[in-house]
Amino acid sequence: xxDTATRMRRIRIVLSSMWRxxxxxxxxxxxxxxxxxxxxxLCWTPYDLMETDGYHVWQAPSASHWLGTDGTGADVxxxxxxxxxxxxxxxxxxxLFSAALGLLLVAAMVSRSGALAHGSVVAIDxxxxxxxxxxxxxxxxxMGASVAVIVLACGFGYGLNLARVARPQALLAANSMxxxxxxxxxxxxxxxxxxxxxxNIMPVVVVQCSLSAGTAxxxxxxxxxxGVGVPSGVPSWGxxxxxxxxxxxxxxxxxxxxxxxxxxxxxxxxxxxxxxRDAMDPLANPQLxxx
Amino acid sequence: MAxxxxxxxxxxxxxxxxxxxxxxxxxxxxxxxxxxxxxxKSMIARAMMGLLPPGTDVSGTIDLNGEQVxxxxxxxxxxxxxxxxxxxxxxxxxxxxxxxxxGQQIALPLRLHYALSRxxxxxxxxxxxxxxxxxxxxxxxxxxxxSGGQQQRVGIACAxxxxxxxxxxxxxxxxxxxxxxxxxxxxxxxxxxxAGASMLFITHDFSVLAHATQYCYVLDAGRIVxxxxxxxxxxxPASETxxxxxxAAQQLTLHRGKGDDDGRA
Numbered sequence: 001x002x003d004t005a006t007r008m009r010r011i012r013i014v015l016s017s018m019w020r021x022x023x024x025x026x027x028x029x030x031x032x033x034x035x036x037x038x039x040x041x042l043c044w045t046p047y048d049l050m051e052t053d054g055y056h057v058w059q060a061p062s063a064s065h066w067l068g069t070d071g072t073g074a075d076v077x078x079x080x081x082x083x084x085x086x087x088x089x090x091x092x093x094x095x096l097f098s099a100a101l102g103l104l105l106v107a108a109m110v111s112r113s114g115a116l117a118h119g120s121v122v123a124i125d126x127x128x129x130x131x132x133x134x135x136x137x138x139x140x141x142x143m144g145a146s147v148a149v150i151v152l153a154c155g156f157g158y159g160l161n162l163a164r165v166a167r168p169q170a171l172l173a174a175n176s177m178x179x180x181x182x183x184x185x186x187x188x189x190x191x192x193x194x195x196x197x198x199x200n201i202m203p204v205v206v207v208q209c210s211l212s213a214g215t216a217x218x219x220x221x222x223x224x225x226x227g228v229g230v231p232s233g234v235p236s237w238g239x240x241x242x243x244x245x246x247x248x249x250x251x252x253x254x255x256x257x258x259x260x261x262x263x264x265x266x267x268x269x270x271x272x273x274x275x276x277r278d279a280m281d282p283l284a285n286p287q288l289x290x291x
Numbered sequence: 292m293a294x295x296x297x298x299x300x301x302x303x304x305x306x307x308x309x310x311x312x313x314x315x316x317x318x319x320x321x322x323x324x325x326x327x328x329x330x331x332k333s334m335i336a337r338a339m340m341g342l343l344p345p346g347t348d349v350s351g352t353i354d355l356n357g358e359q360v361x362x363x364x365x366x367x368x369x370x371x372x373x374x375x376x377x378x379x380x381x382x383x384x385x386x387x388x389x390x391x392x393x394g395q396q397i398a399l400p401l402r403l404h405y406a407l408s409r410x411x412x413x414x415x416x417x418x419x420x421x422x423x424x425x426x427x428x429x430x431x432x433x434x435x436x437x438s439g440g441q442q443q444r445v446g447i448a449c450a451x452x453x454x455x456x457x458x459x460x461x462x463x464x465x466x467x468x469x470x471x472x473x474x475x476x477x478x479x480x481x482x483x484x485x486a487g488a489s490m491l492f493i494t495h496d497f498s499v500l501a502h503a504t505q506y507c508y509v510l511d512a513g514r515i516v517x518x519x520x521x522x523x524x525x526x527x528p529a530s531e532t533x534x535x536x537x538x539a540a541q542q543l544t545l546h547r548g549k550g551d552d553d554g555r556a
Binding site for chain 2 (some may be wrong): 006056112113114176177178179180182183185186188189191196199200201282
């Protein structure tokens with residue numbers, strides 16, 4: 001029987017398989033650093049975020065300010081450090097919300113009730129045509145600029161997308177003989193879905209979640225720039241971009257750092273999904289087959 | 292478990308697949324249902340389990356020990372499946388979840404119907420594996436790491452682990468070689484008899500049926516055309532379909548080797 005030790009062994013095999021691939025190595029390193037920096041920023045940043053110095057604005061990188069200062073003289077590195085945790089929270093919440101919504105919709109689409117299955121397909125096709133930005137703008141009317149607007153808008157859009165992409169694989173699993181066999185053993189519809197359908201569509205879900213995570217980082221920057229994302233005063237990479245982009249002609253490097261970070265993270269998240277999918281596939285990973 | 296189907300009819304999208312079927316299985320009896328491909332055998336089996344595809348019209352009655360299956364609620368059917376009625380499927384390679392280990396597959400009916408501790412669950416699974424002729428070291432293997440015969444043994448173990456009173460074996464040997472077919476039939480018969488359960492054995496092969504059942508029904512185009520003791524029916528089939536099936540079994544030397552000690556096939 002698979003016990004905790006076996007599960008841990010399988011996790012170790014997946015991680016070591018990812019580490020053997022260049023893409024996996026890059027993504028694990030970058031994402032590991034991101035999480036570490038976010039945690040450190042909870043108790044330490046080189047400078048207080050509210051600390052400004054009018055005599056040292058637009059400073060170039062130096063020993064005292066590793067990434068220079070912005071137009072108020074605040075330390076750019078400290079703001080990016082603190083911003084990393086906001087972006088991390090947004091990514092985690094968006095992925096969780098989109099995965100939960102997406103799987104709920106997949107369950108409806110593969111249900112044995114014809115009306116529910118057909119109705120949910122039509123509803124998803126209609127709702128998916130609404131742009132995420134429009135949803136965010138509509139949510140911002142009652143909620144104002146907030147992290148919740150980004151999470152709800154992105155999670156909703158990405159959840160619909162996940163459901164549509166995962167549907168063919170889920171239908172294959174739902175109509176398979178092993179699901180029939182599980183039903184013959186007395187498994188209820190929710191149990192069949194959670195125990196037999198979901199694990200068999202995980203490769204698709206993992207890739208979609210990693211794409212959603214990468215897009216959530218981009219969306220945070222875009223929505224914050226539009227004024228409906230992270231509220232003013234809360235550090236985030238999007239906030240750093242939005243405040244510095246106006247001064248790109250005066251000091252381009254303050255745009256460079258948050259822009260570079262966003263790019264590195266989006267690439268890392270996308271590669272993470274691909275590497276994780278390959279490492280989790282028992283057909284592609286012989287070590288996992290034997291575990 | 293005693294089973295009686297009366298005037299059973301099954302229609303899919305307006306097309307009548309099974310018509311007016313009356314079938315009886317007495318407590319502890321092994322009954323065969325034979326017919327050519329597409330005659331509606333599997334549909335009758337699925338109707339007994341309440342596993343027909345959505346949109347199927349079922350008429351008549353299916354009585355399982357006094358409980359009426361036709362029109363039964365999903366929750367009641369789920370309680371019946373696995374615990375009271377077990378099913379062995381045709382192709383073990385695709386009827387086992389590729390991601391679950393042998394132990395997890397066999398434990399599934401127990402988890403669904405009984406509140407057992409982890410230790411009890413492990414003991415019951417290991418005991419069932421032994422009875423099904425599966426070495427204990429296979430417990431953490433996945434289906435693709437097993438041979439066809441081993442996969443079917445796992446399927447049989449899954450069907451029998453929760454001690455159901457009726458086993459429905461839907462062509463359990465079709466996907467196997469002739470030697471493994473014999474082993475699987477022998478195993479199934481011995482386990483069913485040992486448990487004192489009833490069995491409905493579905494096949495299109497009389498030579499397999501001869502070993503597995505005491506009584507059998509011949510199905511043709513959705514209707515029962517003949518029924519009687521299996522040995523008598525093999526000797527002198529009364530219907531044209533029965534005669535064709537018996538002749539086919541006799542001509543197929545594949546199943547008729549010297550190993551068939553009773554010489555009926």
